Amino acid sequence: MTDPAPADRECPGAAREGRLSFTIFELARAHRGRAAAMLREMRLHPGQELLLMQLFDRDGQTQTELLECVGLDHSTVSKSVSRMQEAGLVIRRPSPHDRRAMTVHLTEEGRALEAPITAMWRTLEESSVKLLTAEEIETFITLARKIEASVEGSAAASPTTSAARSAASPAASAARSAASSGS
DSSP: OOOOOGGGOOOOGGGGGGHHHHHHHHHHHHHHHHHHHHHHHTTOOTTHHHHHHHHHHSSSEEHHHHHHHHTOOHHHHHHHHHHHHHTTSEEEEEOSSOTTSEEEEEOHHHHTTHHHHHHHHHHHHHHHHTTSOHHHHHHHHHHHHHHHHHHHHHHHHOHHHHHHHHHHSHHHHHHHHHHHHTO
């Protein structure tokens, strides 16, 4: 028997009033799982490719600049950079402008991953959109950005209530889990 189509899947009872959020959670989990399998083939952990892509575009950033670009917390970025340094992909040097800060630089081995990571993202994109029209892709991107802005706006509007809600939401749990496993 094949898996039912996404529209046919039953939400758990507690998520019935949050079908959109549950669907986002399921999509993020499936997409992240596929990406993680592809990254393992390159001996990378999820999230490391995001840091490497930032360095491909602008090598020599501080960890603070990297975390601002990818939206991860300091400890996650620090742990990821340490793992990448141990793997010989990056090196850290004292910043020439601020000796307290460290800049992160690609090694030859790290730079060599640019083509494979680009190919991985292309393959992931192709598999993600293979059942969609060009118009559906654009509509999805527009709607996803609106949802992102709405979620971020809700969190900023009411930190205590939103934090409690987001801490309990499946999507927030998935995002925290993905971020912490991607270190």
